[in-house]
Structures are given as structure tokens and as C-alpha cells.
Amino acid sequence: MLGTDLVARLQSDDDLDVESADIGEIDITDVASVDQCFDATRPDIVINCAAFTDVDACEAEQERAYVVNALGPELLAKACSARAARLLHLSTDYVFDGEKKSPYLPSDPTSPINAYGRTKFVGEQAVAAHCRDHLIVRTAWLYGAHGKNFVRTILRLAREKPELRVVADQFGSPTYTADLAELLRELALSDATGITHATNSGSCSWYEFACEIVKLAGLVTTVRPIPASEYPLPALRPTNSVLDCSRTEGITGIRIRDWREALADFLAHDIASA
Numbered sequence: 001m002l003g004t005d006l007v008a009r010l011q012s013d014d015d016l017d018v019e020s021a022d023i024g025e026i027d028i029t030d031v032a033s034v035d036q037c038f039d040a041t042r043p044d045i046v047i048n049c050a051a052f053t054d055v056d057a058c059e060a061e062q063e064r065a066y067v068v069n070a071l072g073p074e075l076l077a078k079a080c081s082a083r084a085a086r087l088l089h090l091s092t093d094y095v096f097d098g099e100k101k102s103p104y105l106p107s108d109p110t111s112p113i114n115a116y117g118r119t120k121f122v123g124e125q126a127v128a129a130h131c132r133d134h135l136i137v138r139t140a141w142l143y144g145a146h147g148k149n150f151v152r153t154i155l156r157l158a159r160e161k162p163e164l165r166v167v168a169d170q171f172g173s174p175t176y177t178a179d180l181a182e183l184l185r186e187l188a189l190s191d192a193t194g195i196t197h198a199t200n201s202g203s204c205s206w207y208e209f210a211c212e213i214v215k216l217a218g219l220v221t222t223v224r225p226i227p228a229s230e231y232p233l234p235a236l237r238p239t240n241s242v243l244d245c246s247r248t249e250g251i252t253g254i255r256i257r258d259w260r261e262a263l264a265d266f267l268a269h270d271i272a273s274a
Contacts, residue, residue, distance in 0.1 A: 001147035002090070002177045003049040009181040019043070023050075028072035038079045045188050047088040048076050051120070055094070058116040059235040069119035074126035077134065086133045088188050093140035093172060093199075095121045098238020103203075105244045106138070106195040114235040124195070135187060136195045137248075140241055141209075143263075144177030145270060150206070151263070154213045158221040164214075168207035168225030172241045173199035176262035186252035196251065197243035200259040212260060216267050 003020070010018040019041040027033040028050050051069055052058055058065035073089055080087040094117035095110040112118045127134050143149035151174075157164055175198075183198045204212070207225040214221055228237065245256055 001144045001149060002142060002180060004146040005144055005177040006047065006049060006181040006184055009178070009185055013185070028076055029067050031075055034075050034079050038083060038085075042083070043080075043085050045086045045088070046076060046080055047090075047184060047188055048073060049090050051090065053116070055114060055116045055237070056234040058119065059114060062115045062119070065115050065119040066122070069116070070122035070126060073123035074130060077127045077130035080133075081131045084133075086135075086188070087127060087131045088135050088137055088184065089123070089127045091124050091136050091138045092117065092120045093138060093241035093243055094238065095124065095138065096238055096241055098170075098240045100240060103242040103244040104197070106197055106247060113238060116235065117238075133193060135190075135192055137184065137187060138195065138197045138243060139175055139180055140199050140243060141172045141174045142177055142180070143174060143266065145266075146177075150174075150209065151213055151266070154210050155217055155219075158214050158217070158219045158223075161221060163222045163224060164210060165224050165226045165231070166207040166210040167228045167231055168205045169227050170237050170239055170241075171203050171205050173201070173203050173243060174209050174259040174263060175199040176259075176266050178266070179257065179262050183248060183252055183254060183256070186254060187248065190251050192247075192251045196247045197245045198248045199243050199245055199256075200262045201245065201256045202258045202260065203242040204259065209259075212263060213267070216264055 007020045010016055021037050026037040052065050077087055095112050096104050097111040097113050110121050112121050124136050143151040179200055180198055211223050214223055
């Protein structure tokens with residue numbers, strides 16, 4: 001979902017020579033595969049969008065989650081370091097426990113509460129340990145034109161059901177992959193290192209997000225708020241995973257638009273092309 005939008009954005013820039021490698025072309029968990037891809041492309045900058053992102057499946061397949069989310073980034077970091085390449089690594093809001101009452105800063109202590117968050121955090125540590133020129137970019141609640149996401153799910157269910165019940169006590173920042181792709185371009189070409197956060201601005205609950213989707217799509221389905229306790233899932237979710245993105249705005253010079261504006265833009269294009 002993110003990789004497709006990112007490659008399209010980068011390839012639209014005549015000043016950049018862009019190579020992409022999808023599943024089947026590189027296995028980030030295999031040293032030989034990584035080396036073969038890097039030797040063929042000889043990258044100056046690598047942006048890693050690969051991850052095992054199914055949060056509940058990670059809970060059931062923790063070994064697989066570790067291999068993809070922790071070992072894979074370690075191998076990429078070592079390969080980048082050996083070739084003096086810069087590494088941007090995508091991470092997640094789920095490295096936090098959700099107990100903070102205000103948006104999380106990049107410098108805030110991490111305390112993941114599920115296997116996905118734990119393995120992604122180990123991946124962050126590996127990147128930092130093995131590649132000096134790295135930037136870890138945490139993001140959250142992604143949706144876009146490619147792949148399964150919350151927006152598409154709500155649109156489908158709203159057309160099938162007279163009423164939806166959506167969790168109202170978990171908060172984050174919905175993030176349009178096209179907007180994130182633009183931020184990643186600027187971050188990749190900067191000299192910033194360490195950790196930064198990148199989401200659309202503003203925040204909402206899943207319930208508020210669903211209400212906005214239904215309203216903007218012109219649907220009439222009723223959306224009712226429920227507590228997370230009424231919708232139990234295998235993996236715990238943080239109550240608050242809103243990220244402070246002021247460092248990214250400072251690095252890129254981009255005023256990140258509100259999630260509602262981005263969602264309206266996405267739906268206008270998505271519905272028009274349907």
C-alpha cells in the first residue's frame with residue numbers, strides 16, 4: 001500500500017534514479033537475497049517499507065513477526081552500512097503503550113504491548129545499531145489506493161449493513177499513503193538521522209474516523225460507538241497512539257495537512273475511479 005504510492009511519487013521526479021524491489025524480487029530476511037539486490041542496484045538511499053503488519057496475525061505467528069520485522073531490518077541496515085548507503089526505515093505508533101495523554105514525541109520511552117509493536121521496536125534498535133546514516137520514520141493508521149485498509153473496509157461494510165459498531169476509545173491519526181510518500185521523499189533527501197514521526201495532522205477515534213468516511217462517501221449507514229472491550233481482538237491496542245510530527249515538519253518544511261482534508265482527497269479520487 002505504501003510502497004506502491006512511494007515508488008510512483010519518486011519515479012515522477014526526473015532528478016531521481018529509482019529502483020524498486022517487491023516481494024519475489026528481494027527477501028529482506030535472507031542475506032544472499034539482500035546482497036544480490038544491493039549489488040545489482042548499488043543504492044545511495046534505501047527506504048524500507050517491508051513489514052509483517054497484520055497486528056493480530058503477529059500475535060499468533062510471533063517467530064515470523066520477529067524474522068520479518070526485526071531480523072529483516074537488521075540485514076538491510078548491515079547491507080546499507082557496508083555500502084555507505086542511507087537507510088530510511090518505516091516503523092509504527094505501536095511501539096508505545098498508549099498511556100500518555102498527549103501526542104508521543106520521537107524521544108518518548110517505548111513500551112509496546114503486542115507482538116507487532118515489540119518486533120518493530122527490535123527492528124528499530126537493529127537499524128540504529130548497524131547503520132550510522134539512518135532515519136526511523138514512525139507512522140500510523142495507513143490507508144491508500146492499494147491494498148486492504150480501514151477506509152475500504154468501512155466503505156464495504158457501510159454498503160452491506162444498516163448499522164456499524166466501531167471502537168470509540170482508541171485514538172490515532174489516519175494517514176494517507178500519498179501524503180506520507182511526499183514526506184518520505186523529503187526525509188530521504190535530507191541529512192536528518194535518528195527518529196521522526198510522520199502522519200497526517202489531527203487525531204480521532206476509530207469511531208470518528210468511520211463516521212467521517214461514511215459522511216464523505218454520502219452513505220446513510222448508522223455508525224455507533226462502542227468500547228474496545230466490546231470488540232476483543234487477539235492483540236492489545238494502545239489507547240492513545242497519536243504521534244507528534246513537528247520534527248518532520250521542521251525537516252521537510254511541509255505543513256502536514258489534517259487527516260480530514262487528506263481523507264476527502266482520497267475518497268474523491270477513489271470514488272471517481274471506481
